[in-house]
Amino acid sequence: MIQSKLFGKTRREVSKDEKSINAELLIRGGFIEKHMAGVYNYLPLGLKVFRKVENIIREEMDAVDGQEMLMTALQPKELWDKTGRWSEMEDIMYQFEDGHGSEVGLATTHEEVVTELAKQQIKSYKDLPIYIYQIQDKFRNEKRAKSGLLRGREFSMKDLYSFHADEKDLDEYYFRVHDAYLTIFKRLGLEAFSVEASGGSMSKQFSHEFMVKTEAGEDITVLCTECGWAQNKEITKIKAGDKCPKCGVKTEEAKTVEAGNIFRLGTKYSESLGLKYTTEDGQMKNVLMGSYGIGLGRVMGTVVEASHDKDGIIWTKATTPYHVHLLNLSKNDKTNERANKVYEKLRENGLEVLFDDRDISFGKKFKDADLLGNCLQLIISDKQSELELIYRKDHSKELLDLDSVIKKINKFYK
Numbered sequence: 262m263i264q265s266k267l268f269g270k271t272r273r274e275v276s277k278d279e280k281s282i283n284a285e286l287l288i289r290g291g292f293i294e295k296h297m298a299g300v301y302n303y304l305p306l307g308l309k310v311f312r313k314v315e316n317i318i319r320e321e322m323d324a325v326d327g328q329e330m331l332m333t334a335l336q337p338k339e340l341w342d343k344t345g346r347w348s349e350m351e352d353i354m355y356q357f358e359d360g361h362g363s364e365v366g367l368a369t370t371h372e373e374v375v376t377e378l379a380k381q382q383i384k385s386y387k388d389l390p391i392y393i394y395q396i397q398d399k400f401r402n403e404k405r406a407k408s409g410l411l412r413g414r415e416f417s418m419k420d421l422y423s424f425h426a427d428e429k430d431l432d433e434y435y436f437r438v439h440d441a442y443l444t445i446f447k448r449l450g451l452e453a454f455s456v457e458a459s460g461g462s463m464s465k466q467f468s469h470e471f472m473v474k475t476e477a478g479e480d481i482t483v484l485c486t487e488c489g490w491a492q493n494k495e496i497t498k499i500k501a502g503d504k505c506p507k508c509g510v511k512t513e514e515a516k517t518v519e520a521g522n523i524f525r526l527g528t529k530y531s532e533s534l535g536l537k538y539t540t541e542d543g544q545m546k547n548v549l550m551g552s553y554g555i556g557l558g559r560v561m562g563t564v565v566e567a568s569h570d571k572d573g574i575i576w577t578k579a580t581t582p583y584h585v586h587l588l589n590l591s592k593n594d595k596t597n598e599r600a601n602k603v604y605e606k607l608r609e610n611g612l613e614v615l616f617d618d619r620d621i622s623f624g625k626k627f628k629d630a631d632l633l634g635n636c637l638q639l640i641i642s643d644k645q646s647e648l649e650l651i652y653r654k655d656h657s658k659e660l661l662d663l664d665s666v667i668k669k670i671n672k673f674y675k
């Protein structure tokens with residue numbers, strides 16, 4: 262991509278209303294643009310990161326036998342009345358009367374819709390288990406929409422729902438997805454860990470949240486660094502400094518961001534919506550359900566909160582918009598021609614390249630490169646025949662010829 266043609270310019274400052282680091286850096290870098298409180302447009306750079314997050318999540322959901330579908334965001338009041346949640350969610354759900362006089366709402370979540378759909382497909386024990394997921398926009402009237410992508414009023418979310426004949430099968434799949442979530446976050450370069458938490462309005466059982474330590478976190482987690490035990494402070498009876506109930510080592514507290522969550526719903530929705538199946542001996546029983554969510558924008562914002570410095574974003578290998586940011590530090594025609602050839606050679610070798618061809622100061626190019634945070638920067642200048650490869654994370658450098666650069670980049674991302 263030629264940077265002078267990129268839709269989305271860098272800027273020095275953002276509105277003072279933006280309190281979060283992720284929003285500030287993503288807006289300054291031209292990744293996103295604020296539309297209104299809690300609502301953001303994804304510009305080309307931001308969408309590239311978003312798609313990389315999305316693809317990893319999709320691959321791991323497919324690996325646990327999830328089938329992808331897409332459900333409606335517009336939902337009727339009558340359906341939500343069956344579970345009693347229309348009135349329960351009125352403070353956070355966008356509810357209104359359409360042009361036909363019907364009361365409808367924009368989806369905050371999809372348990373009601375997916376359960377109604379499952380009623381059309383699940384009749385017998387032979388139809389179970391089944392696992393379906395979607396990546397869809399959600400709408401929530403958040404009162405505290407001041408955390409950038411961490412808490413929005415319109416956002417994209419991956420919902421996986423599982424349907425089972427018995428508790429044993431539900432539990433087995435629940436922990437299969439639990440492990441898949443840890444794989445997702447590891448692949449994304451996030452140091453996430455599993456935390457026992459309240460089931461909230463979803464379930465009376467413990468749920469699991471996947472937390473990342475960061476000062477931007479809205480949650481407090483009590484954890485043991487020795488054995489990995491952790492509980493959300495909202496539910497735990499263990500205080501920081503108390504002995505871990507699992508291994509006896511002293512616990513500690515940390516501010517954390519929730520990057521994903523999973524719930525065992527049991528028969529909460531199948532009972533109220535009449536989702537039953539016929540057992541092998543002819544009995545009618547309620548289907549058991551599980552729900553598993555990850556907010557894609559929230560994950561993207563979490564990466565920024567967890568990985569940045571005073572100069573800008575430091576994307577992980579899996580989320581970097583481009584494999585390498587090529588900076589031409591010359592106004593010499595011969596060097597410019599060389600830079601164009603290097604750009605084409607990198608692309609011919611299957612690398613994603615952002616080429617800064619802009620006619621601006623070299624200092625501005627360096628500042629923008631650090632702000633954008635691609636993992637690798639490649640410098641071409643009149644001063645040296647070799648190329649300078651810079652690692653964004655620690656600014657370490659190497660002087661290499663082009664063939665060696667290509668090998669280094671491929672090895673870095675392998």
